Amino acid sequence: MRITTWNVNSIKQRAGHLLAFLAEAKPDVVCLQELKCQDEAFPRAEVEEAGYRVETLGQKAYNGVALLVRAPLALAEIRRGLPGDEADIQARYIEGVVSGADVAPVRVASIYLPNGNPVASEKYPYKLGFLERLRRHARTLMRAETALVLAGDYNVIPEAEDAADPEAWRADALFLPQSRAAFRALLAEGLTDGLRACDPRAGVYTFWDYQAGCWPRNQGIRIDHLLLSPQAADRLVSASVQKHLRGLEKPSDHVPVTVELRDA
DNA sequence: ATGACTGGCCCTGCCAGA
Numbered sequence: 001m002r003i004t005t006w007n008v009n010s011i012k013q014r015a016g017h018l019l020a021f022l023a024e025a026k027p028d029v030v031c032l033q034e035l036k037c038q039d040e041a042f043p044r045a046e047v048e049e050a051g052y053r054v055e056t057l058g059q060k061a062y063n064g065v066a067l068l069v070r071a072p073l074a075l076a077e078i079r080r081g082l083p084g085d086e087a088d089i090q091a092r093y094i095e096g097v098v099s100g101a102d103v104a105p106v107r108v109a110s111i112y113l114p115n116g117n118p119v120a121s122e123k124y125p126y127k128l129g130f131l132e133r134l135r136r137h138a139r140t141l142m143r144a145e146t147a148l149v150l151a152g153d154y155n156v157i158p159e160a161e162d163a164a165d166p167e168a169w170r171a172d173a174l175f176l177p178q179s180r181a182a183f184r185a186l187l188a189e190g191l192t193d194g195l196r197a198c199d200p201r202a203g204v205y206t207f208w209d210y211q212a213g214c215w216p217r218n219q220g221i222r223i224d225h226l227l228l229s230p231q232a233a234d235r236l237v238s239a240s241v242q243k244h245l246r247g248l249e250k251p252s253d254h255v256p257v258t259v260e261l262r263d264a
Numbered sequence: 265a266t267g268a269c270t271g272g273c274c275c276t277g278c279c280a281g282a
Contacts, residue, residue: 061272210269
């Protein structure tokens with residue numbers, strides 16, 4: 001089973017690239033972030049026509065997450081929002097269980113973690129609060145001792161080697177010691193960073209800013225992650241970054257990241 | 265040199281992203 005996470009930075013702008021990616025890569029599960037539209041504006045018919053089941057959690061203009069699952073795989077037990085988020089309108093979390101005839105089930109979440117800048121504003125504590133709610137929810141889910149993949153745009157640069165110019169990020173919400181500590185606390189629940197496990201080299205990036213020629217100069221950062229429970233990590237075959245999509249016309253500033261799990 | 269872009273909104277500069 002191949003599971004992809006991709007922050008598309010507006011699904012309306014990126015529908016063409018998404019459909020091309022589905023046709024070319026045929027991922028079994030796709031976790032999308034930054035839809036930037038309400039549920040009724042998601043290009044559901046086109047994605048279903050491409051052979052995928054669709055569950056979305058959208059909102060007007062900002063945020064928005066979705067799960068796509070390639071038929072005949074099933075998608076059940078959908079959860080929208082984290083426990084403790086009930087009064088929060090920010091559309092940043094959707095989860096479901098993927099299952100099929102010859103496939104051991106995998107619980108998958110699509111997560112759009114808050115950016116957290118500016119650090120002096122209320123946005124930074126909101127980011128840390130979200131990370132803590134996610135850690136608690138991960139702990140709950142992991143008690144089931146089944147395969148779990150928490151995938152998404154974490155807006156956290158875990159280590160200096162995950163940025164081309166770490167000094168430029170030193171005071172940024174993506175790289176502050178508190179952000180990195182909260183991310184490590186999540187990993188310490190027993191999760192494995194899937195891409196890191198398969199490719200421990202420095203300089204593997206998933207995001208390049210549109211500005212300042214970041215892409216041609218390869219001034220990237222690694223902030224899109226797939227975190228695996230032990231039962232999922234036992235099934236990990238490979239992980240890869242679909243970097244070529246950053247070179248297309250009108251690209252997202254993020255590229256897809258994919259892990260492949262054995263079926264059982 | 266320390267700039268540089270993109271998307272949504274609902275129409276015009278501004279907020280947000282990272």
